[in-house]
Amino acid sequence: MLMSSSSLAMLEPENGKDSLAVSMTITKGYLRYNDSTTPVLSNLNMVMPAGQWTCILGRSGCGKTSMLRYLAGLLDQQVTWSGELSINANNREQPDFSNQIAYMAQQDLLLPWLSVLDNVTLSSKFGAETSKADKDKAQFLLAKVGLADNAHRFPQHLSGGMRQRVALARTLMQDKPVVLMDEPFSALDAVTRYRLQDLACELLKDKTVVLITHEPQEAIRLADHIYIMQGNPAGAERLQVPSTATPRPFDAECAQLQQQIMTCLAQEYGAEYE
């Protein structure tokens, strides 16, 4: 069946159900692994405004992934977390996320036994029945990430970049106001990463995105807000970001910011080697 452009527009995630604008604030965050006496995170304060990209940088092991997992509700029993998380949806306080997040990891996490199309509609297996409209929407999203012709192939036949694009389509399919990303582009080669950043930036522009990365350039290209997690135990420091639109071309201001980030991060490593 052919769809007119207006019916296609109906499937746009932005125009679907009335989208929530969710912002999050962490106050006095504290995190400790149960097998250690010293905390990893302490007095962590962070604001993640609605509909904007917040990028979090930090050296490996500083607790940034644990923080994201806390937001995703994935912290296990081996970690103690305390601190206040306030969630604000359409200017109303909410007790929890109650199913408002989508999660994108470093690995694409495509299920090898499902076709690309079925991977994109995976969330429907855990919720409502898959309807014809869902399939059409998935097909539309696959077209958006440039994989319209690959819907019936299997993940093991796709390249790394294609797989991560399918993962992006799956995240869009979930259509949640908050998207949590844990270094989703880090396993890709430079050009593929660059393209995927652009694509994600365009397709997730109205979402509240929290992106963990160890790549200063990635943060500078995409972030509306940048936090660096540093110190031991780590807290978060906010950096001034250029006010230009994302994805940013790399200019003098960006270079300066990158220098600043590198200095910040180098301090951390310096402390380690002393």
Add this chain to the structure above:
Amino acid sequence: MSDIVNSNLRHQQNSKEKKQPVPISPVLRITISALVIIGLWQSIVVIFEMPSFILPAPLAVFERLIERHEVLLKHTLVTAQEIVFGLLLGLFMGLFFALQMLLFKPVKHWLLPILIASQAIPVFAIAPVLMLWLGYGIASKIVMAALIIFFPVTTCCYDGLRNTPTGYLDLAKTMGATKLQMLRHIQLPASLPTLASGIRVAVVIAPIGAVAGEWVGSSAGLGYLMLQANARMMIDEMFAALLILSALSVLLYFVTDKALKKLIPWEK
């Protein structure tokens, strides 16, 4: 013009093929191996002048195979039935117990030691008891075959279910999957490659269970036929039964392997 390009291409392909070793189809490989073994067998008989009641010549065995094909076929069908039903029963039990151990922690703590201890009792030792309880018919052999594959299938299935990549589970959790949905859509399919290696082992050892059961007490089947032939010094008939049994096992393995590869194309 296009013809020239085509012929050029073909030429390139040909030269490429020549460089690589010619791939031998599995069927051909098995045929060659079988011929080599039969050749060795024949030469042993000739060189050492084996009497036919110790080691009959391959030709004598083949003659017997053709001459007695009706009887052999009848007993083969019985044994094949025992193996297939034993496999199905054992797989079903293994899957069931693995699921119980996964879903209910206490079951695991109580059942796993018993399972391991049960492996200390040789299945052959309980065969007479099974004959006593289930009779001389097909049922006791099905249970024998099922028992002998139960342990490898259960442990493989349980390992597969337990070692789901955590990333898949995290993803499903953020999508709001319930425990049961997680099991059905993530853990079960993710365990299939591990389960498949359990099934491959099971397919090889299930015939052992069935034939051992037939030796202990039966009135039909290849194992029964071998005992009868042995007692009557019809060694060529015994070898004919043995030959069929090996062929049956090899065939079963290859069919299963092909089917598993088809069903689980993502398996490495």
